[in-house]
Amino acid sequence: MLKPTGRLIDLDWKDEPMEFGPPQEKRFSVHKARAMIEVEGFHIISVQDAGPYHYLINAAR
DSSP: OOOTTOEEEEEEEOSSOOSSSSOGGGOOOHHHHHHHHHHTTOEEEEEEEOSSSEEEEEEEO
16 A cells, blocks of 8 residues: 555566576566556556666666
8 A cells, every 4th residue: 555645666686597586487577567456547657777687777756
């Protein structure tokens, strides 16, 4: 649940091969994650790298 002024933050694994983390077939690309968030009525505020293994999507209603 979010307050009307709340933000949705998605910190997720990059869809790249690496020796740890979830299997690559269970990861979402940034493009797919953005699409899944937008289809639920959110608009994307920003997308950025969050280190070598993760990305961060910031969204709001």
